[in-house]
Amino acid sequence: MNESLLFLIPLLPLCCAVINMVFGMRLPRLFAEVLAVTGVAGAFVLTLLFWGYAEGEGTRAVLFTWLNSGSVDISFALNFDRLAAPMTLMVTGVASLIHLYAVGYMHEEEDYARFFSLLNLFVFAMLAIILADNLLVLFLGWEGVGLCSYGLIGFWYRKLENAKAGVKAFLVTRVGDVFLAIALLWLFAITGTLSISEINAQATSISPSVVIAVSLLLLLGACGKSAQLPLMTWLADAMAGPTPVSALIHAATMVTAGVYLLCRLFPLVSLSPVAMTAITAIGALTAIYAATCALAQREIKRVLAYSTMSQVGYMFMAVGAGSVAGAMFHLLTHAFFKAVLFMAAGCVIHLAGEENDIFKMGGLTRRGPVELFWVFLAGAVCLAGLPLTGGFFSKDGILLALFTHPDPFYRVFWLIGVITALLTAFYTFRLVYLVFAGEYRGVGHPHALPLLMRWPLWPLAFIGLLGGLLNLPAFVGGSETLHHWYDNLAGRRVIASHEVEWMLILLAVAIAAVGWFAAHWRYRIYRAPQANALSRFLLNGWYADTIVDRLFVRPFAAMGRFCSSGCDRTLFDGTLNGLAKMATGWSSLIVQMTTGRLTTYLSAFAWGFLVLLGWFLLKLVSGGGH
Amino acid sequence: MMIPFGHALAFAAALFVLGLTCVLLRRQVIMILVGVEIMLNAASLVFVAASAYWQQADGQVFVIILMAITAAEVAVALAMVVYLWRRKRSLVADVFNGMRG
Numbered sequence: 161m162n163e164s165l166l167f168l169i170p171l172l173p174l175c176c177a178v179i180n181m182v183f184g185m186r187l188p189r190l191f192a193e194v195l196a197v198t199g200v201a202g203a204f205v206l207t208l209l210f211w212g213y214a215e216g217e218g219t220r221a222v223l224f225t226w227l228n229s230g231s232v233d234i235s236f237a238l239n240f241d242r243l244a245a246p247m248t249l250m251v252t253g254v255a256s257l258i259h260l261y262a263v264g265y266m267h268e269e270e271d272y273a274r275f276f277s278l279l280n281l282f283v284f285a286m287l288a289i290i291l292a293d294n295l296l297v298l299f300l301g302w303e304g305v306g307l308c309s310y311g312l313i314g315f316w317y318r319k320l321e322n323a324k325a326g327v328k329a330f331l332v333t334r335v336g337d338v339f340l341a342i343a344l345l346w347l348f349a350i351t352g353t354l355s356i357s358e359i360n361a362q363a364t365s366i367s368p369s370v371v372i373a374v375s376l377l378l379l380l381g382a383c384g385k386s387a388q389l390p391l392m393t394w395l396a397d398a399m400a401g402p403t404p405v406s407a408l409i410h411a412a413t414m415v416t417a418g419v420y421l422l423c424r425l426f427p428l429v430s431l432s433p434v435a436m437t438a439i440t441a442i443g444a445l446t447a448i449y450a451a452t453c454a455l456a457q458r459e460i461k462r463v464l465a466y467s468t469m470s471q472v473g474y475m476f477m478a479v480g481a482g483s484v485a486g487a488m489f490h491l492l493t494h495a496f497f498k499a500v501l502f503m504a505a506g507c508v509i510h511l512a513g514e515e516n517d518i519f520k521m522g523g524l525t526r527r528g529p530v531e532l533f534w535v536f537l538a539g540a541v542c543l544a545g546l547p548l549t550g551g552f553f554s555k556d557g558i559l560l561a562l563f564t565h566p567d568p569f570y571r572v573f574w575l576i577g578v579i580t581a582l583l584t585a586f587y588t589f590r591l592v593y594l595v596f597a598g599e600y601r602g603v604g605h606p607h608a609l610p611l612l613m614r615w616p617l618w619p620l621a622f623i624g625l626l627g628g629l630l631n632l633p634a635f636v637g638g639s640e641t642l643h644h645w646y647d648n649l650a651g652r653r654v655i656a657s658h659e660v661e662w663m664l665i666l667l668a669v670a671i672a673a674v675g676w677f678a679a680h681w682r683y684r685i686y687r688a689p690q691a692n693a694l695s696r697f698l699l700n701g702w703y704a705d706t707i708v709d710r711l712f713v714r715p716f717a718a719m720g721r722f723c724s725s726g727c728d729r730t731l732f733d734g735t736l737n738g739l740a741k742m743a744t745g746w747s748s749l750i751v752q753m754t755t756g757r758l759t760t761y762l763s764a765f766a767w768g769f770l771v772l773l774g775w776f777l778l779k780l781v782s783g784g785g786h
Numbered sequence: 787m788m789i790p791f792g793h794a795l796a797f798a799a800a801l802f803v804l805g806l807t808c809v810l811l812r813r814q815v816i817m818i819l820v821g822v823e824i825m826l827n828a829a830s831l832v833f834v835a836a837s838a839y840w841q842q843a844d845g846q847v848f849v850i851i852l853m854a855i856t857a858a859e860v861a862v863a864l865a866m867v868v869y870l871w872r873r874k875r876s877l878v879a880d881v882f883n884g885m886r887g
Contacts, residue, residue, distance in 0.1 A: 756886030758879040762818070763810055 163213055166221040166238050169206050169248065170287035173199040177280035184273025196276035197259045200283050204252035207245070214245035220293055220357075227296075234354055239293035243423060243488070243649050246642075247290045250492050254412045254499050255283045257616040261503050262404035264612030275315060279408070282308035286413050290420065295344050295354040298421070302340065302385065305414045306333050312409065313401040325400040332394040336384015340421075343377035346370070360427040371428065375435030378425060379442065382418030386472045388446045393704050395469055396453075399461040403506030406461060411468050411502050412495035419475040419491055423484045426651060436480050437569070440562070443476025444576040449702065451583035455590070456698035459516040460505045463591050466701075467543060468498055470580060474558050477573060482652035483561040485643040489631045490558055492642075493550035497542035497624035503617050504536040508595055510613070513604020518594040520602035522686060527606050529614065533596050538621035544588040545581055545672045547665075550627020555581060556668050557631065557654070563664060564656045578671060585675020593683035601686065633661065794835035802828035815870060815877045819863050826856055 176199030184192050213219035218241025227234040240248070262279065266272055285304025292298035307330075314326025348354050350370060351362050363371070382388070387395035398410050409415075422429055422439065429435055450469035457463045471494045478487035511528040512521050525533045542551035559581070562574035631642035643653075689695065697703065805828060808821030830849045837845025867877065874881050 754886060756883035758815075758818070758882065759810075759813070766806060766810055 163219045164221050164223075166210060166213070166219065166240050166291070167223050169203050169210070169252075170238075170284050170291060172202045172206065173280045173287065174284040175199065177277045177284060180273050180277035180280065184277060187273075189272060192273055192276055193263045196280050197256065197263065199280050200252060200259050201256040203283070203287065204249070204256050207248045207252050210240060211245060211249075213240050214242055218242060218244070226294075231352060234294060234296050236297060237293035237355070238291040238297075239357065240291060241649075242646055243420075243484075244290050246488065246492060246645070247420060248287060250495050251283065251286050251290065251413050254495055254620065255279075255286075255408055257620055258404050258408045258412075258499060258503070260612055261407070261506075261616045262402075264610035264614075265402065265404050265506055267610055267612075271315075275312075275402070278308050278311045278315075279405070282312070282409060282414070286417070289417050293356055295347065295356060295359070298356070298424075299341065299344060302337065302417065302421075305409070305417065306330060306337065306385070309333075309398070309405075309409050309414055312405040313398045315402055315405065316400075319400075322400040325394075325397040329394040329398045332391050333384045336381045336391050339377045339384070340381025343374050343381060346374055346377070356424055360425065363428040363431055366428075366431075368432065372432045372434050375429045375432050376438060378421065378429065379435065379439055382421050382476075383442060384418075385421075386415050386418030386476070387469050388418065388442050388473060388476060389449060392446060392450070392469055393701070393708055396462050396465045396701060399459070399465050403461070403502060403509065406465070407499045407502035407506070410465065411498040415468060415472055416475065416491045416495065419472065419479060419487055422476075422479045423487060423649075426479070426484050426649070429479075430482060430651065433567075436482065437567075438480075440477050440480025440570065440573050443473040443478075443480055444573045444580075445473075446470070447473030447477065447580040448576050448583070451580045451587065453698050453701045454587040455583060456695045458519060458699065460508060460518050460521075460591065460595065461502070461516065463518070463587060464498070464501055464505060467501075467584065467587070468494075470584060471498070471543070473580075474555060474577065477577060478558040478561055479651075480573075481558070481561040481565050481570060483558070483654060484649060484651035485631065485646045486554070486557040486561050486651075486654070488646065489642050490551075490554035492630060493542065493554045493624060493627035496620050496627055497539045497549075497551055500535055500617055500620040500624055501539035501543065503613070503620070504532060504539060507532050507609055507613055507617075508536070510609055511606045512602050513606060515602050515604045517602075518591060519689060520604075521595045521600070522598045522602075523596070523600040525596050527600060528609060531614065532609075532617075535617040535621040536596070537592060538625050540588045540592050542624045542627070544585040544675060545668060546585075546676070547669050547672065548628065550624050550630070552668065552672070553628035553632065556665060557633070559668065560656060560661065560664055561652070561654045564654055564660070578667065581668065582671045582675050585672045586679050589676050589679030590683050593679060594686070597684060598686045788838075789835075791835060791839045794838075795832065798828045798831040798835065801825075801831065813878050813880065815867055815879050818879060819860070819867070823856065823860070826852065 176195050180187075180192055180195060187195075210219075218239060220237060220239050222235045222237045224236050225233065226236045259276075259279065262275070266275055269275060282305055285301045285308060288301030288304060289298050290301075292301060310326045310330040312326075313329050314323045317323040317326070344354065347359055350366055351359050353359065366374075380391075384391040395410060395415065399406055401410075429439070447470045450466040450473065454463050454466035454470065457466060471490070475487045475490050475494070478484075478490060507528070508521065508524055509516060511524055511532075515521065542549040545552045545555045559574060559577050562570050562577055629641075631640055633640065700706070802825050805821045805824030805826075808824060809818050810821075812818055812821065830852050833845040833849045833852070837843065837849075870882060871877055
């Protein structure tokens with residue numbers, strides 16, 4: 161194996177995407193499906209083969225010079241280092257299983273070539289973000305995932321609301337992308353390079369105020385992609401897409417790209433305490449905002465979407481608290497258990513006869529394979545943070561990093577994190593009870609579950625449950641594998657006494673238990689929900705859409721109306737139309753003179769003649785004076 | 787006996803005004819043509835008078851050319867009058883207002 165072959169990892173999905181795009185509909189269906197899965201699974205195998213190159217300082221592979229103009233020298237370079245390798249492995253691994261699931265999920269879909277080519281293209285773009293050694297390559301991937309996300313959310317574009325959801329996701333993330341682009345250009349203006357490693361190396365020589373500004377811009381860019389406040393409104397609507405898309409893009413991979421970006425540029429971002437606090441604050445606010453919204457959602461996928469926002473908020477908090485290892489740990493475990501939850505939710509929706517509303521489900525254990533309940537539960541206990549699951553350890557690591565932060569103000573964020581954990585446990589078990597407990601309340605006829613929709617869940621659920629082993633804290637006998645793996649990239653080393661650690665662990669256990677029992681008490685036996693003002697407020701996501709509508713959309717529309725009817729139609733068109741009308745008026749006066757009657761013309765002749773004659777006479781008289 | 791130049795001019799002017807009045811006041815195409823002829827003759831008269839006054843033959847030559855042109859003009863005009871009559875069974879000038887804007 162040669163290090164220059166690293167490019168094969170992203171190239172493989174790209175090739176399969178292109179083949180499916182061009183020939184997909186002419187190939188036999190099975191071939192297109194196998195091609196799509198092979199592309200991603202091949203990338204997974206390659207990542208395993210290349211694993212050794214990530215050791216130490218990592219491996220840089222320059223493929224070719226992309227742009228070379230004067231002082232601008234941008235090479236298409238990949239960087240396979242300790243930060244990128246686990247992320248690559250996670251993305252390709254989860255994507256392979258989700259591709260398999262998608263083959264089962266889309267088995268009745270006519271337009272499979274478009275679906276699989278977009279899905280493969282997405283994996284390519286995501287790998288470009290992860291492996292990029294250059295911010296411009298990263299930006300290429302960044303826009304690529306946005307494009308694929310748009311195409312896949314609106315995959316069933318014949319329904320207007322799906323197409324609208326796609327456009328909304330595209331536009332809202334684009335707002336963040338603009339800030340990211342500004343940050344990139346600014347960094348280029350200062351450092352003269354776009355290479356991530358060089359920017360990180362030069363970070364200390366940049367003036368502090370610029371560091372703050374660039375970091376905040378990067379944060380806003382990350383917010384757009386990761387659905388954090390204030391650019392979070394698109395994620396819940398993005399659930400209009402097919403379920404494999406929700407599992408892959410809007411749970412496991414793309415929404416964590418913002419976290420990855422901040423980790424990539426951590427040496428730069430961490431220089432500014434202001435930016436770090438802003439990252440933590442945004443993460444904390446999003447975490448609690450999304451958790452409260454999830455409490456009242458009726459659609460199963462929207463609950464999961466809000467929980468994703470909330471969990472990504474935790475990752476932001478971890479970055480803000482200076483613990484890259486903590487953020488990446490939660491990112492990895494979250495990817496596994498949230499993918500499982502989404503895929504299981506897809507099965508649940510199938511079983512309930514394409515019914516999304518959890519109040520019209522219930523008793524699904526008896527309607528479908530019982531194993532579905534167990535994998536869903538495995539994902540749910542990870543999300544709720546029940547002890548010894550992967551989600552428990554990763555969330556606890558973040559809370560510990562917040563609690564032990566030197567700045568006492570971070571205790572506030574820690575408290576928000578703890579409350580969010582309580583809410584998370586509650587809404588997760590609410591979901592489990594509403595879907596699986598009691599009697600079936602819906603009217604739909606269950607659809608059969610293809611085998612391919614069932615078994616890819618098992619490995620993911622397994623890894624999600626055992627994900628804690630990746631980074632088991634030292635005081636429970638673990639070796640903190642992930643923290644050591646990240647080495648000098650890991651950020652702040654969290655140092656805490658064993659008493660504090662045990663106290664936090666016990667608190668986390670207690671909180672998960674309290675959340676569970678509260679949900680058990682409320683939802684074990686189904687009671688019809690009463691809609692009140694609070695639940696409507698939460699169901700509509702704090703009316704965030706309305707606020708955005710009032711603050712931005714309507715003023716913009718009003719401005720547009722002013723420009724179109726006020727300026728354009730009244731002022732400009734009015735002036736021009738007025739001029740034209742004046743000309744028509746004048747011409748109609750002149751038209752009246754051309755009567756076509758000979759006598760009129762003759763008398764006009766005569767009068768003209770008379771005038772000429774008079775004029776000559778006048779000249780003669782006045783000329784005679786000389 | 788030489789007719790004074792001024793008399794000849796005054797007579798020509800009177801003739802011209804008569805012709806013009808005829809052109810302006812009559813409605814019949816034929817009468818308008820007659821008026822035009824009278825005005826042309828007034829102009830010819832001025833040529834002849836001036837030719838006699840300055841003792842130059844050019845004026846008289848020009849009058850002969852003018853006569854030829856007038857003859858041609860009358861031939862064309864009368865043909866058009868026949869044509870107009872066939873079109874509308876009327877010779878009132880204002881009936882033919884097809885060029886109205």
